[in-house]
Amino acid sequence: MSQVKNWEVNRIAASLGAEIHNTDLACIGGDEVQVIKELLLEHKVLFFPGQTISLDQHVELGSHFGEIESHPNLQNPYTDHDKVFELAASTGGIADEWHTDLTFMEEPSVMSVLHMVTCPEVGGDTMWTNLCQAYDELSEPMKDLCESVNALHDALPHNRTDKMMVHPVVRIHPETGEKALYVNEHFTRRIVEMNANESEVFLGYLTRWVQSPRFTVRYSWTPRTIGIWDNRCTQHMVLNDFEGERIIHRVTIMGDQPRRASDSKYEPWTRRGNKSDTSRQDRQLKAYYRSLSQAN
């Protein structure tokens, strides 16, 4: 593990998360970037309190880790910078369902860099969960089942159910080789190889399982803290237990295509020609596969 002089790393939960002290992220060089990358692979979410950083410096910080992307669906009227996405509680920006960012995209962002600009005096913590541990602690038959199926994700929370993508339920982290359980209650709609009833029960089980407290860390913010998380192997949610304003600035780093743990061995349910092809629950799945065949 590389080191930077004076940086102090404190783990804050058994599963994931570390707080890093004595840092100044406004202008960092190659050594610091390398250390942050290594720490992120180890701890999955990092917190850097006490930063003073401008919008441009925030974008520059993110660009050390890859190309910055704009939000695909939501308007960004609050900042002058088109790469910095602002979420304000007063305008409805409270992400209080568990999610991995933007999983309805073909290549969901690999990481996010969040600047806590304004936070309430009490409440408004964020929780993250470790999707690799959530996978590891499944039973062997459940792991087999999860690895053999895929899930449909959509942008319903942004009123765009037409934006859909199928990803494997278990993905391989491209840098660590770890397996992560890749379904979330916010964007994941359907296990594509199961009928609608089976999918509802199974997906409900998995999305609750990843929220088990022992896989999580809870962070209590102070203003001017930077949080960086690996979006390939975590989920997060804001605790909506506060009053007053809470404003975050976020940049996201362009993504990669989730790599599956093993080959798919089952056909999508809608391709089997069974009667429920015409059922209401299957319409979206059919629309997804129709759009794929039209694109080819």
Ligand SMILES: [Fe+2]
């Ligand atoms: Fe998020």
